[in-house]
Amino acid sequence: MKTLCIPKQQNVLKTCMAFGMVLILSLVTTTVNAQETERTVTGQVTSTDGVVPAATVLLKGTYIGVVCDDDGKFTFPQKLKENDVLVVTSLGYKDREIKITGNMTYIEPFLDDIPLVIIAALRTKATVPPSDIEKN
Amino acid sequence: MRRYLLLVFFTFIQFLQAQQSDFKNIDFTKAENNAERYKGEELTNLPILAHHLTYTLDTDVERFRAIYYWVCHNIKGEYGMMLKNNRKRQKLKDNPEALHAWNHEFKRKVFKKLINDKETLCTGYAYLIKELSRLAGLECKIINGYGLDGSLKSKNLEMPNHSWNVIKLNGKWYVCDATWSSGFTDVTTELFEFDYDNSYFLMDPSVFIKTHQPEDEAWTLLPQKL
Numbered sequence: 001m002k003t004l005c006i007p008k009q010q011n012v013l014k015t016c017m018a019f020g021m022v023l024i025l026s027l028v029t030t031t032v033n034a035q036e037t038e039r040t041v042t043g044q045v046t047s048t049d050g051v052v053p054a055a056t057v058l059l060k061g062t063y064i065g066v067v068c069d070d071d072g073k074f075t076f077p078q079k080l081k082e083n084d085v086l087v088v089t090s091l092g093y094k095d096r097e098i099k100i101t102g103n104m105t106y107i108e109p110f111l112d113d114i115p116l117v118i119i120a121a122l123r124t125k126a127t128v129p130p131s132d133i134e135k136n
Numbered sequence: 137m138r139r140y141l142l143l144v145f146f147t148f149i150q151f152l153q154a155q156q157s158d159f160k161n162i163d164f165t166k167a168e169n170n171a172e173r174y175k176g177e178e179l180t181n182l183p184i185l186a187h188h189l190t191y192t193l194d195t196d197v198e199r200f201r202a203i204y205y206w207v208c209h210n211i212k213g214e215y216g217m218m219l220k221n222n223r224k225r226q227k228l229k230d231n232p233e234a235l236h237a238w239n240h241e242f243k244r245k246v247f248k249k250l251i252n253d254k255e256t257l258c259t260g261y262a263y264l265i266k267e268l269s270r271l272a273g274l275e276c277k278i279i280n281g282y283g284l285d286g287s288l289k290s291k292n293l294e295m296p297n298h299s300w301n302v303i304k305l306n307g308k309w310y311v312c313d314a315t316w317s318s319g320f321t322d323v324t325t326e327l328f329e330f331d332y333d334n335s336y337f338l339m340d341p342s343v344f345i346k347t348h349q350p351e352d353e354a355w356t357l358l359p360q361k362l
Contacts (some may be wrong), residue, residue, distance in 0.1 A: 049244055053178045054251055061266040063187060067180045089182060091267065092247035118243050119225070120218035120257035121283035123320040127333045 038079040041100065043107040045072040045088055052111055055090035060097065092116070154308040154357065156338040159197045164205075167198040171206035179251050179264070186271035196274055197305050203268045204337055207261060208318040212328040214255040215321040217246065221257065222297070227293060255328075258283070258315035262299040265314050273302040281350035283316075296351050303338075309357055310338040313348065 001114050045055040051072035058065035059078065068074040076086070086107070089105045093111035170189050177185050189206055190199040221242060228235040250256040250264065262278040269276035283298025300313040313336040321328050336344075341357040350356055 056181045056183060057184055063184055065181075066185075078288070080292070087183075088273075091179060091182065091251055092243065113240075116243060116259060116263065116278075117239055117280065117296075118246055118257060118259045119280060119295075119297055119299055120219055120221050120259065121315075122213040122215060122218050122258065122328075123285060123333075124317045124323050125320055126329075126331055127320075127335075130269060 035092065037103075038081050039103070039105050041080050041105055041107060042088070043074055043075045043076075043109065044068075045074070045090070045109050045111060047093060047111045048113060051089050052093065055088055055093075057109075057110075058087050058089070060085040060087050142207065153341050153359075154305075154310045154338070155340040157340075158308075158310075159305075159338070160271075162195060162197055164201045167202040168205050170202045171209060174206060175210060177206075177210070181256065182267060183271050186268045189268070190272040198219055199272050200269060200274055200276075200303055200305065201337075203265060203274075204312065204314060204317070205271060207264055207268070207314050208332055209330065210254055211250070211261060211264065211314075211318060212253075212255045212330070213319065213321050214249060214257060215323075215326045217249065217255075218257050225295060233238065258313075259299045261314040261318070262301050265301050265303075265312075269301075269303060277302050278351045279352075279354075279355045281348060281355075283313075284347045285316075286348065298348070300348060302355060302357070305338075311341055311344045311348070311355075311357055312337050312339065313344075316347075355360065 043057075045052040045068050053068060053070045053072055055068045055072065055074075056065060056076050057068065057076060059076075059080070064078055066074045066077050080086075082100055082102070084100045086098045086100070086109075088098065088109040088111065090111060092114060094114055095108045096111050098109050099106050105130070165253045167319050170192065172183065177188070179185070185206075186203070189202040193199045193202060195199050205358070224238055224242070225235065228238055246256060246260055256264070266276045266278055278299050279302055280296045280299050282296060283300075298315070300311065300315070302309045302311055304310075317336040319328055319330040319332070345356050345358060
């Protein structure tokens, strides 16, 4: 019977090489994954009244963002990855947060109305000390 | 002893009434300079505007001062819209559904006008103050009530006609009215003129009540009647 005898030194070398291969492979895979998930996100902001012009879309926790055009459309200026959160704000609506998931590249944030009763009383006189107002 | 107690009582009342003089040791120059630096900024990116106005300031009252000062020096009153809204609200006052529909439609127009032309009504001023404050991490509310300008008396008004703000600073609520601080409209020409009146900024509630009666009495910020 023939005994397969591998010298000890060669054995260690093989293990090292295998380990190295796994390491390189895992690094490459991570890079490829990251490239796959980073994407340009576009969208259109809407409400019950249709499209919302000039809303602001910001990456949560930063001041990186974009102002939508007159049709409520935008292209986010930075590539986004999974779990990034966009915050959409516009005067007269509640804020809306959108979490980027899966392969999402197009979003349609819907802004809810705010309950606000419009009333009006403007000042019609130049500055008068408050104590004199009663005399008028 | 009685005199002493009275003195303590009045000192306590004075302490309770939150007003501008609470911050007399604070220099607002830096806050006002921030507001000047960003004069003419657009309203399309409010988070950035709130950030620019406030990020160099150390205290909440300075941050609020920068916001208030900016709004009062950049937003104009729109007299035509005010008349139109008042007429319509008066006409529809007994028809809640129609009033609601009018308000919804008019609200969109008000915000469009505010964003595009920086012109608005008191609700627009109060809302903008509230939003910028929120974005700067401050607690601020809109208060609706009766604005008594000159001859107007609340008993003649069937519905609230005015909005202003209350702002929480160092744990205390303060009153202010950006609409009446910013300027006035000449009724003959219907043209707005900036005429900053600082007295409505964190005004003493006992003076404020003479011209501003909130719908909800709690927001007079006066000591509750016993």
